[in-house]
Amino acid sequence: MLLTSAGRRVELLECFRAAARELGLDVPIFACDLEPTLSAACARADAAFQVPRCDDPTYAEAVRAIVAETGSNLVIPTIDPELMPLSEAVSGFDELGARVHVSDPATIAVVRDKARTSEVLDAAGVPVPRTQTLDALRAEPDLLSWPVFLKPSGGSASRGLAVVDRPEDLPSQAGEPMIAQDCLxxxxxxxxxxxxxxxxxxxxxxxxxxxxxxxxxxxxxxxxxxxxxxxxxxxxxxxxxxxxxxxxxxxxxxxxxxxxxxxxxxxxxxxxxxxxxxxxxxxxxxxxxxxxxxxxxxxxxxxxxxxxxxxxxxxxxx
CATH class of the missing domain: 3.30.470.20 (ATP-grasp fold, B domain)
Incomplete structure (x- = not known):
């Protein structure tokens, strides 16, 4: 199997290694990363490979090449930005007899966009905080109660989170789409x-x-x-x-x-x-x-x- 964007995910690698032992399977575990020589999980893997950034257009094909070289049957992504490129390339992995542990592109498109996540779940009756885009809240500050919780719509790993106390404290511009939610x-x-x-x-x-x-x-x-x-x-x-x-x-x-x-x-x-x-x-x-x-x-x-x-x-x- 292949662990992608392996980074520090030593615990996850060892979970798979232990599971393989329990099943009596001989499963070499490979890993890849942007800088494999600086990745602890790559150091623990049976072999490690370098790949481009996951937003590089050649990323999925680079992962597929490793699968072809190693004969891996299972690919485990570990970070959000690589999910869509790998999901869109699943058929190429299927041709090699490899399963990519990823949902279909329509699902990834929803979960990678927190505004869409809130909209889809709310429509299905799943409880979510009230959610507005930054632009909508600037135009109508009474759409939410203050303070509000501000975060990137496509963010992960707690990047860009902020509590905003008053409408006048909202950023005048943002480098990426932002949403505001109830401050729970x-x-x-x-x-x-x-x-x-x-x-x-x-x-x-x-x-x-x-x-x-x-x-x-x-x-x-x-x-x-x-x-x-x-x-x-x-x-x-x-x-x-x-x-x-x-x-x-x-x-x-x-x-x-x-x-x-x-x-x-x-x-x-x-x-x-x-x-x-x-x-x-x-x-x-x-x-x-x-x-x-x-x-x-x-x-x-x-x-x-x-x-x-x-x-x-x-x-x-x-």
Whole structure:
């Protein structure tokens, strides 16, 4: 298998490695990155490859060339910007007998645009915060209550987030499309969900985000919440093209209740917590690729806690 934009995703790589051992499979794990010599996950992989930036027009073909060279049967994207180019190139990977863990382009187009995400989910009855474009809010400040939460419509990794207290504090211009939403207050949850190849939602694993660093959960604890499962079911209905492991973020507002603030149609940074709790999506994907079916289930352990710490890989020692 091939892990793309591998970066620091050592935990994810090791989840797949452990899943392969459990299944008795000999699965070489390759990785690629813009700078593989500076990637910890590439250092842990069986071999590493350099690729252009994922916004380069040749990116998908560069990944496909690695798949052809290595004989990889499964490709796991790890960051949002590479989802669309890989989704649009799926047929080329199919020709090589490789599955790309990515949803269809229509689904990716929705989840990569937070304004469209809010619109589509709201129309399906999934609870979301009130959302306006920056331009609309400038024109009619009373569309939302103040303060408001401002973020890039296509952003990720907590980039460009801001709380704006008054209409006059709105930026006069922005370098990219921005949206404003209700400023929610309450605990934040990540919910991992696994949709099998036939479209069946098999597992929903919420965890409360006890501590976050650079947009990624640092400390978390799994919790069973029927209301959050119901929201996952609504998302699966609203996005029928969603496949594999995805995650979404919810803020359980003290007044409005749970509201979905974004969806990531990929393995999120908090996946290792779900994996440790027994929701082993890495194994389920390997099963789908090797046998055409999976043992996906919702019988995971509640109350499992993850406390992350920094680790290092050292090279060049005598």
């Amino acid at each position: 207050r309450g605990p934040e949850f990540t919910i991992n969900m696994f949709v099998e190849a036939d479209g069946r939602l098999s597992a929903v694993i919420p965890h409360v985000r006890l501590s976050v660093r650079a947009g990624e959960v640092e400390k978390g604890r799994t919790e069973r919440r029927q209301d959050l499962r119901s929201i996952a079911e609504g998302i699966a209905t609203a996005l029928p093209g969603l496949r594999g492991l995805a995650c979404f973020q919810v803020i359980d507002d003290v007044v409005q209740g749970p509201r979905v603030i974004e969806i990531n149609a990929r393995f999120g940074g908090g996946y290792p917590l779900a994996h440790a709790a027994g929701a082993t999506a890495a194994r389920w994907l390997l099963e789908e690729v090797t046998s055409g079916s999976s043992t996906a289930h919702d019988d995971w352990v509640e109350g499992v806690e993850m406390l992350r710490y920094d680790a290092a890989i050292f090279r060049g020692l005598p």
